[in-house]
Amino acid sequence: MISIEVTPLTTAISAKPHPHHHHHxxxxxxxxxxxxxxxxxxxxxxxxxxxxxxxxxxxxxxxxxxxxxxxxxxxxxxxxxxxxxxxxxxxxxxxxxxxxxxxxxxxxxxxxPAEAHQVPFLICDTCSSAEEVCDERVAELIEAQARALGFRPQAQTLEVHGTCRHCRRG
CATH class of the missing domain: 1.10.10.10 (Winged helix-like DNA-binding domain superfamily/Winged helix DNA-binding domain)
Structure with missing residues (x-):
């Protein structure tokens, strides 16, 4: 099992938006x-x-x-x-x-859909909505940690459960 410290990951992700723009x-x-x-x-x-x-x-x-x-x-x-x-x-x-x-x-x-990628999802447990996090740095961090541990990943699935902004307001 790979463990990643959440604090540095959160800081790295929220520091600034990823420069690669994805059309939604x-x-x-x-x-x-x-x-x-x-x-x-x-x-x-x-x-x-x-x-x-x-x-x-x-x-x-x-x-x-x-x-x-x-x-x-x-x-x-x-x-x-x-x-x-x-x-x-x-x-x-x-x-x-x-x-x-x-x-x-x-x-x-x-x-x-035109490019291959691994992305995490934020899933609301209240309304069941799901938001694709379009920041490939998350997948890159996980991949780098895996390689550092000598692990060869074949697939990634990262799903974060919680409550979305809309449901938190209501």
Whole structure:
């Protein structure tokens, strides 16, 4: 288990914004268009079902679970099956178009689908919203600590649970 002292990490992260700017896709159509472009550039096949699952994830205001996606697909098509949804989700995950929030077993669209990256999420335990922290220094710090300990990481999942600004006010 890797342990990282929180105080220096917090100081390093909050010291100043990261100079690399990421364009965020606030509208689902813009996000889907960005994924279509990234798929085309990479020679990936964004099938009708994959696109539809992507659209549903993008349109969700909060992280969405696979069975909620399945229910929405069944409303449209009537015959959608769990393996079909999971295959579409696997494709979208493998290609970095969505993220899986392991602690709540739900999916969110990626704010920058054209680039491979590892990012932490802030998850509100009150309203279930999730915010992608677009600061690659966090992942770089974890990676550097792992290398310093002789550990070769294959994947990172950092999810911070708490209460969002909106819920703290209300």
């Amino acid at each position: 896709h606030d509208d689902p159509r813009g996000f889907v268009a960005a994924v279509e472009l990234a798929s085309e550039k990479r020679g990936l096949r964004l099938t009708t079902l994959r696109r539809e699952v992507l659209e549903l994830v993008a349109a969700a205001e909060k992280p969405i679970k696979a069975y909620d996606l399945l229910d929405q697909l069944r409303e449209r098509h009537g015959n959608a099956a769990p393996p079909t949804v999971y295959r579409a989700l696997d494709f979208l995950l493998e290609n970095g178009f969505i993220h899986k929030l392991e602690s709540i077993n739900a999916f969110v669209s990626c704010h920058h």
